[in-house]
Every structure is written in structure tokens, then in C-alpha cells.
Amino acid sequence: MPVPSLLVQRLGPAPRRAIDLIVAASAGLLSWFAAVDTGGPGRRAVLVALALGVPLVVRRRWPGATALVVGAAAGAVLLAGIVPDFASPALMLSVGVALHTVGRQVPGRRGAAFALVASVPLVIGLSFGGGTADAPGPAGVAFGALVCGASWAIGWTLRERRRHAEQTAAQSTARAVAEERLRIAREMHDAVGHSLSLIAVKAAVANHVARQRPEEATAALEVIESESRSALAELRRTVGALRTEPDYGVPPTLSDLSGLADRAESAGVRVRLDVRGGTDLPEPVALAAYRIVQESLTNVVRHAAPAACRVEVESSGDRLRIEVTDDGTRRPPPSADGTGLAGMRERVAAHGGTFSAGPRSGGGFAVVAVLPYGPVS
Numbered sequence: 001m002p003v004p005s006l007l008v009q010r011l012g013p014a015p016r017r018a019i020d021l022i023v024a025a026s027a028g029l030l031s032w033f034a035a036v037d038t039g040g041p042g043r044r045a046v047l048v049a050l051a052l053g054v055p056l057v058v059r060r061r062w063p064g065a066t067a068l069v070v071g072a073a074a075g076a077v078l079l080a081g082i083v084p085d086f087a088s089p090a091l092m093l094s095v096g097v098a099l100h101t102v103g104r105q106v107p108g109r110r111g112a113a114f115a116l117v118a119s120v121p122l123v124i125g126l127s128f129g130g131g132t133a134d135a136p137g138p139a140g141v142a143f144g145a146l147v148c149g150a151s152w153a154i155g156w157t158l159r160e161r162r163r164h165a166e167q168t169a170a171q172s173t174a175r176a177v178a179e180e181r182l183r184i185a186r187e188m189h190d191a192v193g194h195s196l197s198l199i200a201v202k203a204a205v206a207n208h209v210a211r212q213r214p215e216e217a218t219a220a221l222e223v224i225e226s227e228s229r230s231a232l233a234e235l236r237r238t239v240g241a242l243r244t245e246p247d248y249g250v251p252p253t254l255s256d257l258s259g260l261a262d263r264a265e266s267a268g269v270r271v272r273l274d275v276r277g278g279t280d281l282p283e284p285v286a287l288a289a290y291r292i293v294q295e296s297l298t299n300v301v302r303h304a305a306p307a308a309c310r311v312e313v314e315s316s317g318d319r320l321r322i323e324v325t326d327d328g329t330r331r332p333p334p335s336a337d338g339t340g341l342a343g344m345r346e347r348v349a350a351h352g353g354t355f356s357a358g359p360r361s362g363g364g365f366a367v368v369a370v371l372p373y374g375p376v377s
Contacts, residue, residue: 028053
């Protein structure tokens, strides 16, 4: 069964804060109206509204504590008769929202324990509250318990679905990487395996008969030359079929990064490029660095433009550090780690380096890669 993206998507800080404020204000206002209906002093109604509304503002940060505070406050106002039993749905809203957050954020038995302890005061208040003649009775108490349990269960279900969606996306990425590796290995084997086997045989023959029958050695060398050219041409065709860039040709170097910056700027991203050193990099390291910057800028253009981006590439003699940061606002996908990030991580791992990518504390996104390398031979 597909998971709706709105249920598993992680909202940004601003939308979360707005939702929390709206929920807290709504719960506090309903509780205030319920308390006012009793005809009691206005101060008591304000205290009830604050006790049942304000804790919901921090429910995401301290879900367990919020549930305990709201549950205890709901039970207290019912036992004290400040809110009549027929107005208990206003209290159930506050307790239900708090328990929903516990189910969505607190895993395992710990979350279930918080939900159970927070529900007890409300159930006790419904059972023994000094309310009116319209007391809910056993049916109302059962309904209150059902609301508490359902609120926690819905939150728990959404958390499990989000976790399942993230695991599924991670497994799909890993499977795609494995399938691509297998395909490339198969193509390489088919392209050069036969020719290299023949070259090895002919080289052994040439080495064996070089002194006694030089004419056979010459013939063997001719076969080696022909097969080498054929294998090289086949290898180039195979690699060319695997590549998708229209300008594929000479492997790019760090001097070509300015072209990437220009193309990103034409798409609405202001790029500040800072390259220090790296003139004597091994070709594989330079190519990996180029691809990492290319993929990072592509992600900025795709997910964060218009934005400002800084690209820093620094060589310290035995390692190359790459950092790409932006200040854009992104819509995070269900998985925080897409195939582009997986490809960059694979390139860095192939060189024995380190890689990290994620949101910055002050906003935007950062990609940092360190590629170690030895002296160029």
C-alpha cells in the first residue's frame, strides 16, 4: 500500500512552529470557553487555557513531558469541577494532540508508557470528577480512553510508515548502486575479456619462441598489437555508452570547475568558486572532485535555486578537501539521501576518503568530501 507523501514528509522548522502555535492556541481557546461555561472566575478559566494550551508549543521537543503535564492538568480540572464533564471534548483535544506526538516521536515501550501514564488522569477525572448531572458515565469514560488510545496509535502508525518509507528508499538506492556496478562489470568483461586473454596467450608464445623462431614471435606481436587496438576501441565504446554527458572526451580537471560555476549561475545560482592548489592531482582524484562539485551544483540548481552557493576546493599535498554549501531553502524528499548523494559517497569511498552531506544549522545544505592521494608518479 503506497504511503501518502504528506504523511511521511518531514516539514521544515518554520511550518512546524506555525502548526504548533495554531494547535496550542486552538486547544487553549477551547479549554477557556469550556471553563467559562461553568460560570467560575475568569482567572481560573485563563489558568485552564494556559495549562492545556501552552505545553503544546513544545510538544515536539519534549513529547513525553508535554503529555504528562497536559494529562495531569486535564485530570485536575475535571476533579476540581472547573470544566464540566459535558465539555470534556475540549480537554480530550489537548490530551489527544499530546499523545499523538508521543506516538509519532517516542519509539518502543517508552512511548507506550508515556501514553498510558498521561491518559490515567483524564480517565480518573471523567470517572470521579465533581461535574454536573450530565456526567458521562461508563460510556463517556470508555470514549475518553478510546480517544487517548487512538491518538497515540495514529501517531505510532505514522512514525512506522515514515520509517518504512525511508528504509524502502535506502534499499532502492543501494539496489540501484549494486545493479549499476554489476552492469558496468559485465560490460567491461564482455568488452575486453576475450581480447586480453588472447593477448596473454600470444605474449607467452612470443616470449617462448623469440630466440629460436623469431618469425613466429613477430607474428605473435602482430596479433597482440591488433588485439590491443581492438580491445582499446571496444573499451572506449563501452565507456562512451555508459556516459551521458554530450561533451564527454578528455577527463576534466579542477581548471574546468569555472565552467560548472558559469552554468549554475545561468540557472539562478550565485556561485563563489575558491580553488587552492590541486595542479598536480592524480587524474582519478581530479575527476572525482569534478564530479562531486558537478553533482552538488546540480542539486543546488534543482532543489534550492535561486540561492547563493560557495564551492571551496583545497589541496594540502596529500589530500583534497571539497566543500559545497548553499543558503537555499529546500523541500526535503521522503529520503534524505538520494541517488546523487549515493553516487558521490561511492566515489569518495573508492578513494578511501570521507563524505558527509546534510542541512546546515543556519539554513541551507552542505556537502563535504575529503579525498586522500599520494604523490603523482
